[in-house]
Amino acid sequence: MTARRPDRAGPCTVVVCRYQPELLAALLDHPARAERQADVCLVLERADVRYESPDPRLLARCRKVYTVGSLDSLSEVSAVAVDLRQTCPPVIRVCNQNELSQFGAGYLRMLVQDPPGDPVHHVAHRDKRLMKELVRAAGVPVTRFRSLADARDEAATILAGKELTAPLIVKPAAGFGASATVRVDEAAGLEAAATGLTFDPAQRSRHLIVEEFVPGEELCVDAIWSGGRAETFVVHRYLRPRITVLETALDGSMILAPEEHPELYDRLRQMHARINPALGIVDGPTHLEVFRRPDGELVFSEIASRAGGAWVQPMLGAYHGRSTWSLIADSTLTGGIPPLTRPWPHVGGISIRPSVPGVITSVPTDAELRAFPGTITWRRQRGIGERARLTGPSDWYFFLVLGAGSAAELHDLCVRAARTFSLHTDGGTGAA
Numbered sequence: 470m471t472a473r474r475p476d477r478a479g480p481c482t483v484v485v486c487r488y489q490p491e492l493l494a495a496l497l498d499h500p501a502r503a504e505r506q507a508d509v510c511l512v513l514e515r516a517d518v519r520y521e522s523p524d525p526r527l528l529a530r531c532r533k534v535y536t537v538g539s540l541d542s543l544s545e546v547s548a549v550a551v552d553l554r555q556t557c558p559p560v561i562r563v564c565n566q567n568e569l570s571q572f573g574a575g576y577l578r579m580l581v582q583d584p585p586g587d588p589v590h591h592v593a594h595r596d597k598r599l600m601k602e603l604v605r606a607a608g609v610p611v612t613r614f615r616s617l618a619d620a621r622d623e624a625a626t627i628l629a630g631k632e633l634t635a636p637l638i639v640k641p642a643a644g645f646g647a648s649a650t651v652r653v654d655e656a657a658g659l660e661a662a663a664t665g666l667t668f669d670p671a672q673r674s675r676h677l678i679v680e681e682f683v684p685g686e687e688l689c690v691d692a693i694w695s696g697g698r699a700e701t702f703v704v705h706r707y708l709r710p711r712i713t714v715l716e717t718a719l720d721g722s723m724i725l726a727p728e729e730h731p732e733l734y735d736r737l738r739q740m741h742a743r744i745n746p747a748l749g750i751v752d753g754p755t756h757l758e759v760f761r762r763p764d765g766e767l768v769f770s771e772i773a774s775r776a777g778g779a780w781v782q783p784m785l786g787a788y789h790g791r792s793t794w795s796l797i798a799d800s801t802l803t804g805g806i807p808p809l810t811r812p813w814p815h816v817g818g819i820s821i822r823p824s825v826p827g828v829i830t831s832v833p834t835d836a837e838l839r840a841f842p843g844t845i846t847w848r849r850q851r852g853i854g855e856r857a858r859l860t861g862p863s864d865w866y867f868f869l870v871l872g873a874g875s876a877a878e879l880h881d882l883c884v885r886a887a888r889t890f891s892l893h894t895d896g897g898t899g900a901a
Contacts, residue, residue, distance in 0.1 A: 480558035486565040495798035508532035540573025550580035568645040590749035607747035614680035620663035636682035721819030780818030780868035813872030827896025
C-alpha cells in the first residue's frame with residue numbers, strides 16, 4: 470500500500486454528502502489538500518442541520534455548503550450539480566456514508582464526475598434487486614430471489630408457482646441495517662409477513678425483495694479502493710447472524726487475520742474482482758456481506774458503496790492503527806495510503822443495547838471499561854436521559870472494541886463483555 474497521486478492534476482473538488490464530521494475533518498486537515506488545491510464542498514439535508522448540530526468551524530472551512538430538503542429530490546440534487554460544475558474545480562470524488570442518501574449521492578456523482586459512469590450503477594448500489602441481478606450476471610453465486618412491488622398480489626403468485634423454497638427472508642428492496650427484515654419459516658406465511666412489515670419513515674419506497682434463506686456464517690469485507698485497486702481489505706465475521714441479534718443478545722464481529730485465513734481472503738478477493746466491474750466500483754470504501762454455507766460455498770448477500778457502520782469503524786481503526794476516515798482522505802487526495810501497522814493481532818467489536826425500552830438510567834463507566842481485559846476503545850451513541858426504543862437490530866447505543874492475542878481468546882472476551890456490561894432503562898434492567 471503505497472501512496473500515489475491521482476491521475477488528474479491541478480485544482481479539484483471533493484464533495485461530501487450528509488454531515489460526517491470525522492470524514493469532513495480528515496479531508497479538510499489532510500496535508501495534501503493544499504498541495505492539490507483541493508476544495509471541499511458539503512451537501513447537507515435539513516435533517517442534518519436540525520438533528521446533527523454541524524460544527525460551524527468545519528462548515529466555514531468548506532468552499533461551499535449546500536442545504537437541500539432531501540438528497541432523494543432530483544430537482545434539488547440537479548441544481549447542486551449544475552452549480553458545482555459551473556463554479557468549482559472538477560469534482561474528483563463524491564463521498565457519502567449515509568445509507569439513506571445513496572441514491573442522491575450516486576445521481577450527483579453521475580452528474581458532476583468525468584466520466585459519469587453507467588447510470589444504472591448508482592441505483593444498483595442501493596436497490597438489492599438490481600444489485601443481485603447484476604452480480605449474478607457476473608458469475609457470482611446469489612441466492613434465488615424475487616421482487617415484490619405489490620406485496621399482497623405478488624406474494625400469492627410466488628406461492629402458487631412455488632418459485633422459492635422456505636425458509637425465506639423478506640425485507641425492503643432499499644432497506645438498511647436489517648431494518649424491517651423478517652424470516653418466514655413456512656411459505657404459507659409469506660403474504661402475512663410481506664404485508665405486515667413496519668417500515669422506517671425514511672424509507673420512501675415500499676417495494677420488497679424476498680429471497681431464499683442461506684444457512685451458515687455471515688462474513689463482511691470492508692475495503693477502500695483507488696483506481697480499482699484495494700488499498701485496504703479486511704474480512705470480519707459476525708458473531709451471530711444479524712437478523713437474530715435481538716434474540717441472542719450478541720451483536721458484533723471479529724476480524725479474521727489474513728495470515729490465518731489466506732484461502733478465504735483469496736476467494737473473497739476473486740469475488741470482489743467480479744462484483745466491482747459489475748457495479749461500477751472503482752474508488753472509495755465498500756462494505757460487502759457474504760454468506761458462507763456449511764459446505765464452504767460463498768454466496769453474495771449485498772454490498773454498500775460506503776464504509777461499514779456501527780462498531781465497524783472503531784474496530785477497523787483499532788486494527789489499522791488509523792481511522793477509516795483518514796484513510797479515505799488519503800486515498801481521495803493522494804490516490805493511495807501509506808503502509809499500515811497492526812497494533813493488535815486480533816480485534817473485534819460488539820454492540821451493547823438495553824434489554825427493554827425506556828429512558829436510559831445507567832451506562833458502563835469509563836473505569837469499568839478500562840478494567841475489562843482487552844479493552845481498546847468504546848463509543849457511546851446515546852447516554853443517560855436519552856430514550857431507548859429498541860426498534861430493530863440497527864438501533865445503536867454503545868460500542869466496545871476489544872483486542873487479544875488469539876482468535877479464541879478474542880471470542881471469549883466478546884461473549885464475556887456482552888454478558889458483563891449493561892445499559893439500564895427505567896423500563897427495567899438487563900444485560901445487553
